[in-house]
Amino acid sequence: MRIREAHASDAQGIRSVHLAAFGDEGPAVADLALALSADESAKPILVLLAESEKGVVGSIIFSSVHIPGSASGPSYILAPLAVAPEMQRMGVGRQLVESGLTILRARGAELVFVLGDPRYYARFGFSTGHKVSAPYDLPYPEAWMCLSLGKVVPQEVKGQLACAESLNRPEHW
Numbered sequence: 001m002r003i004r005e006a007h008a009s010d011a012q013g014i015r016s017v018h019l020a021a022f023g024d025e026g027p028a029v030a031d032l033a034l035a036l037s038a039d040e041s042a043k044p045i046l047v048l049l050a051e052s053e054k055g056v057v058g059s060i061i062f063s064s065v066h067i068p069g070s071a072s073g074p075s076y077i078l079a080p081l082a083v084a085p086e087m088q089r090m091g092v093g094r095q096l097v098e099s100g101l102t103i104l105r106a107r108g109a110e111l112v113f114v115l116g117d118p119r120y121y122a123r124f125g126f127s128t129g130h131k132v133s134a135p136y137d138l139p140y141p142e143a144w145m146c147l148s149l150g151k152v153v154p155q156e157v158k159g160q161l162a163c164a165e166s167l168n169r170p171e172h173w
């Protein structure tokens with residue numbers, strides 16, 4: 001298995017892995033992944049795929065965000081992340097997250113946000129120790145986490161996150 005950046009020709013693979021991973025929510029999350037990949041307001045964006053001899057078995061997207069009025073530096077949100085069911089719990093998700101964070105750090109990213117299960121994302125260093133509010137009210141605030149990759153201290157950044165247009169819909173939050 002290898003991790004690589006996605007190309008325009010990977011759209012079908014990206015759709016398939018989200019349909020497989022997310023069950024009933026699959027069509028909506030697959031639409032989001034493809035919309036984000038093509039969204040000018042999401043750039044710079046990082047789309048990574050995990051690929052085996054069977055094709056795309058995992059996908060992760062980091063799209064640009066900013067916090068108006070703050071000096072937070074280049075920042076991203078991780079969403080969505082999907083691993084094909086038959087490949088789950090084998091470290092594919094971990095490789096996608098860690099590869100993405102390594103690439104973003106090298107590109108000068110400061111903060112990375114995620115809305116997800118704290119039990120999963122805490123292992124990469126994401127935490128709720130920040131003061132940036134999400135674009136919408138969240139039913140589970142403990143799932144709204146941030147990781148610093150640079151010098152910016154998350155606790156010192158205040159404001160409301162602004163994300164790409166395709167992600168800026170209440171159903172995604």
Ligand SMILES: CC(C)(COP(=O)(O)OP(=O)(O)OC[C@H]1O[C@@H](n2cnc3c(N)ncnc32)[C@H](O)[C@@H]1OP(=O)(O)O)[C@@H](O)C(=O)NCCC(=O)NCCS
Nearest residue numbers: 021022081082083088089090091092093094116117119120
């Ligand atoms: C969540 C997901 C991306 C994890 O990818 P993965 O390749 O299976 O995960 P890894 O192999 O890197 O890590 C497995 C570990 O994560 C844990 N884990 C997997 N999914 C989890 C979840 N939703 N919440 C908490 N922990 C989870 C497993 O228990 C396992 O823990 P262990 O290492 O202590 O045994 C994958 O299971 C998936 O695509 N799920 C369906 C889609 C989804 O929910 N995506 C949103 C992620 S917030």
